[in-house]
Amino acid sequence: MRQFSLIFLLVISVIHTLAVDKNNFKTCDQASFCKRSRSVQHERSPFEVNIDTLIVNPNYINVDLTNKHNGQIFDLKLEGIKGNTFHFEIDEKSPLKPRYRVVDALKGEPTYEAIKVTATGSDITVKCGENKVIIYATPFKLEFYQNDVLTISANSKAKMHFEHLRRKQEAPPPPENENEQNENEAQDQNQDEPGTWEENFKSHHDIKPNGPSAVALDFTFHQANILFGIPEHADSFALKTTVGNGDPYRLYNLDVFEYELNSRMALYGSIPVVYGHGHKSTSGIYWQNAAETWVDIAGTASEQNVMESIVSFVAGSRQQDAPSAHFISESGIIDVFVVLGPSPNDAFKQYTALTGSGNLPQMFAIGYHQCRWNYNDQQDVMQVATKFDEHDIPMDTMWLDIEYTDSKKYFTWDHQKFPNAVEMMKNLTNMGRHLTFIIDPHIKRDSGYFFHNDCTDRGYYIKNKDGKDYEGWCWPGSASYPDFFDPEIRKYYADQYLLENFKENSRDTGIWNDMNEPSVFNGPEITMPKDNLHYGGWEHRDVHNLYGQMQLVGTFDGLLRRAENELRPFILTRAHFSGTQRYAAVWTGDNAAEWGHLEASIPMCLSLSVAGISFCGADIGGFFGNPETELLYRWYQTGAFIPFFRAHAHIDTKRREPWLYPDDVKLIIRDAIRKRYSFLPLWYTMFYEHERSGLPIMRPLLSQYPLDKNAYNIDNQFMLSDKLLIRPVMQKGASKVDVYFPSRNGDKQADIWYDIDDYRKIERVGVESVTVNTYKVPVYQRGGTIIPRKMRIRRSAILMENDPITLIVAVDSDKRAKGTLYIDDEKSFAYRQGKYLYIEFEFIDGVLSSQLIDETASYTTKVWLERVIIVGLDKVPSSATLRASNNQATQVDIIDASKTAFTIRKPGVSLMEPTWSITLNY
Structure with missing residues (x-):
């Protein structure tokens, strides 16, 4: 039996490296x-x-x-x-x-x-x-x-x-006429x-x-x-x-x-x-x-x-x-x-009003994630984390795939490879980083495994059509599957995350629920038979698409209770259904290191976003295969502007850590990741506003431009909120890419756009061919918006918590702009008890002002305003006057003035100030 198991798993490993066999799936x-x-x-x-x-x-x-x-x-x-x-x-x-x-x-x-x-x-x-x-x-x-x-x-x-x-054997009622008889016979x-x-x-x-x-x-x-x-x-x-x-x-x-x-x-x-x-x-x-x-x-x-x-x-x-x-x-x-x-946004909000918005994640989850199947051992994990520091590349989370476990038994560790997992987690925490590891739903049928024994003794497994524990094959070999539809079983599963049960764990590790379609290697269509039986007597055919989500419900409950309901759980899932956004982020699964898969990541995440799942991403570089260097850095540049930002690769691929490539490639990847971190205040604000409104973060152009018919089918570019327009470079050897600038009213009425790199102004409707180089990705800020950024990039997001803010004020044709910024402790649920700041900025008639949107909320923060960059004005002021809430006036300097932008240097105002303003002086 052991020899058969090894042969079976070898066959499955080979299958996982091949292109899809459509014969395995029904038409x-x-x-x-x-x-x-x-x-x-x-x-x-x-x-x-x-x-x-x-x-x-x-x-x-x-x-x-x-x-x-x-x-x-x-x-x-x-x-x-x-x-x-x-x-x-x-x-x-x-x-x-x-x-x-x-x-x-x-x-x-x-x-x-x-x-x-x-x-x-x-x-x-x-x-x-x-x-x-x-x-x-x-x-x-x-x-x-x-x-x-x-x-x-x-x-x-x-x-x-x-x-x-x-x-x-039921017979139909007698027909009333000849026509009905013919239809009944059919x-x-x-x-x-x-x-x-x-x-x-x-x-x-x-x-x-x-x-x-x-x-x-x-x-x-x-x-x-x-x-x-x-x-x-x-x-x-x-x-x-x-x-x-x-x-x-x-x-x-x-x-x-x-x-x-x-x-x-x-x-x-x-x-x-x-x-x-x-x-x-x-x-x-x-x-x-x-x-x-x-x-x-x-x-x-x-x-x-x-x-x-x-x-x-x-x-x-x-x-x-x-x-x-x-x-x-x-x-x-x-x-x-x-x-x-x-409107499109009305419809999106109506859907999430039914199925829920995504929860505001911890700040670290919005940063960069480093993963592969598999990091070899504890030393490998820490060496990779240290190398990110050596090469000055931000990274927030190290990930472990199935090989960290003791023989594919979840809630256990391989102590040969990971002799002190808790120490490893503490070391990552001391570096300002986190660990995420995988927990799949298949449970190894092993008499020495507590989880299997408990499920067997208590009747917790899904049953086959004969009422016996269903047995299928997955990574551990012979496996059975908990029936997460049963509240008792779901609680048992959730209890395993508690530190008193899973001692080699920490209260803030992330969890990755994979293979939860559920994947069954020897099952029909590589999943579970439809005539299996669940809690309540329901057949698997009735509930199949919900199975993965019910695992997420248990995981979410377990992580909540693991941290005494204080910390926001981070979970990644592969299987999903309506409502999954309330529990987990989603990635697009086993993609390949091909240009076409990079292109496909945009429409796939757009479709998920409008269906409620804003926290979406695709494996950077492709899961299968070895990406050429150009594809890899273009994927990093694209992923930096997609909500979930993770590199991941198959066990048989070459290692892809950025420093393993020539310096010119490493520096391009480093630049993309650092750019992501500079926008973290915007990302965090967008995630908060998604929870609050239900609107997607990543949006198709038609969400902002519903009257522009030319924009309806565009899915090689997208918007983040209503603020940024992104057109990734997704073609090999591209020196130019076509960017479509949409119309506000379905005619030639254009918004103003500003290139985020050099503040070049675009005022047109239609396609513009934009020159790109190895570093360049066309990204534009919409005129009329104000975007918060942090320009002091550190090794991880949580170490940037108290760093100062830079505001990018991009004016519209009326020389006005608005924007928001959200601040809290970046990890707990205290914001739901009013411990936060939600700030609105407005620029009008030469005055930039700030006020609290939710005046009943409050939060103590060290974050202050380091600079303001104003883009799109016709002339540069000679100075500016800061007036804080105590009405005291202070002169601030204007620097870096050019035809396209100028900087107000170090206003120095605390963002805890309930109101303040900066007036431009000419």
């Missing part, structure tokens, strides 16, 4: 429920509303919905939610057994609003505030209006499909197709004890030009038409080795939210279902690059048919939230 035709639901063709939907059954409540209605082809009755519930949002559910009226409802994705119960209902013989109108829904009875259709403008309709293409639970034939009641894929057999249970519904976005969302896919930001063009997009959490680019294949996470954006409005659909889901897209005009989009999206043009999305899930109910915008 829609191989997933019988997808094939059946996708083939539904009705000229007229068989579903009808029985208006006589309408029940009206203050916040919702219920009404019966009947499938006239088989007589099955369903309950339709519709309710209004505060903030331009509706929610509706469709479930069987009297099912043979309850169907699964997702209960762990929302941040809490939504705030419902009062509704007004009117009904006629043919329709029901439900009004909520200024919005309304019209429910058409025959055939059934839902129309959602935002301010009397039809925005979204459901079932307008008659693709609703709901396979009610039944016994296999439906019966569908139900008897291979895969309906049991299904095979390769060597795996799925018994499907509940029979066919698929649900599907189509949505049309009447005001949209493009659709985007439904991460995670290695594809363009704007979704492509799939109808008549291959498989739909697939949402099914899978471990995909070296995934393929420009693909609709499922990856590690599944977030079933899609947005439609057009000139008039943005709206969205959140399809709350954790089962395997496919999404067909039709009617989009998105398969173009930026230059093609500029040509095709001429003013007023749009495709003939409104874009639509057809959601198909294997089980569960139809559970839908409709967000009506009307």
Whole structure:
């Protein structure tokens, strides 16, 4: 058995170094429920509303919905939610057994609003505030209006499909006429197709004890030009038409080795939210279902690059048919939230109002992370950390992959390699750094392993279809998987993080939850069989896409209690679902050292950001393979402007620490990392404002420029908040890159942009070819904004806590600017008790002023204002006058004056001052 285990793991290691084998993963035709639901063709939907059954409540209605082809009755519930949002559910009226409802994705119960209902013989109108829904009875259709403008309709293409639970021998009711008989015969034939009641894929057999249970519904976005969302896919930001063009997009959490680019294949996470954006409005659909889901897209005009989009999206043009999305899930109910915008940022906030914002991370987590599979031992870890200091390169976190453990047993250490892990953590802490290590969900089946013995004795493992502990294969060899859906098991798992249980730990280490799709090397599609059983009797098919998130819930709880609820946990996850942002950061998985994977990191993180997960990143340099030096430094330059900034590599790759490269390459990488650290005050402020508002940090251009149709398909550049425009260099040998400067009103009205390196001013709409060298990345500050930076770069973020601030004031065409700065202790939850400073800066009429946004909050800090750089004024003042809150005036010097910018030197004011101003003197 031991010899077999070693051979098996060797085979798996080889598999992990190869390109993706698409034969390991299903197509829609191989997933019988997808094939059946996708083939539904009705000229007229068989579903009808029985208006006589309408029940009206203050916040919702219920009404019966009947499938006239088989007589099955369903309950339709519709309710209004505060903030331009509706929610509706469709479930069987009297099912043979309850169907699964997702209960762990929302941040809490939504705030419902009062509704007004009117009904006629043919329709029901439900009004909520200024919005309304019209429910058409025959055939059934839902129309959602935002301010009397039809925005979204459901079932307008008659693709609703709901396979009610039944016994296999159940006979349909007798037909009322010949046409219905023909349709019933077609439906019966569908139900008897291979895969309906049991299904095979390769060597795996799925018994499907509940029979066919698929649900599907189509949505049309009447005001949209493009659709985007439904991460995670290695594809363009704007979704492509799939109808008549291959498989739909697939949402099914899978471990995909070296995934393929420009693909609709499922990856590690599944977030079933899609947005439609057009000139008039943005709206969205959140399809709350954790089962395997496919999404067909039709009617989009998105398969173009930026230059093609500029040509095709001429003013007023749009495709003939409104874009639509057809959601198909294997089980569960139809559970839908409709967000009506009307702006892109409105829609993003409405979604995060439901599923939550990301928590403000500790400052160290926003810094640079150094990782590989694997650092060899304790000495290796400390040598790498010391080398960063020797080469004057900032770094905040060292990471350990699976080899730190005792034979792949989590919550243990290999004491040969790491004889004193606690001492290592303390040494890193003394350097101002942190450690993050991996904890995966597969548990080694080893009679000498406490975690396995406890799970076996207490019945904590997921069961197979026969009710026995499920056994699969992963890194340890034979492994089983805790059922994190059970609160008792989740608490047991969380308890293992407590220092009294896991003594070789510290209260502020970060945790990396990987392989949590879950990955099962010998399972169907490298994951768990769908007929496995979970807490509550639910099949794995019902909850698959939520499994990783339920591990995160336990990890988050354990880290909170490990630090007595004082410190903010840092967790990184690979698997994700709606709501994951409340617990963890996400990275894009096992990418490759190829230019295409660098390019793909932008649309992948943009798609995650608009789906709630702002704390996103991709492995710097690529996980698989050895990057050429140009690719490596261009990746560092790109990653420096993406929220999660980590280098990581496969165990078989060459070491990539920056000092292992020639000095010219090392210095480019050093420059990129140091630039990241100079912007840490801005990053920290953006993360705080994300928690507060729900808006994404990394944003597509259309978020700020919704009227510029030329910007809709652009996904090789992006914005950070509404302040910076970034166009990474992602092509080999590039000496120039094209940067698109968007229009404010869909015409030639331009914002002013300033190059962050030399403050060159750009005042135009359209593409500009920008010259780049090895150090240059086109990054621009938007005129009208004020950005905080720290220019004293130290070895780590936490050592910069008390360093002074520099404000970059970039004026707009009216010579005005605004900005914000957030300050707290950078690690604890004390800010939620009012221990912080949230400051607004404003420049108007030659006066820069500061005031507290939240006057009830307070925080003691040593941070002070070191300099102010003002960009874009027509003339340079002779001096400036600082006036603090005590009204005492002080003259401050003007230095480094040029045609583009000048510096106010050492105003010296404390940022604890409730108000102060600097007046320019001419």
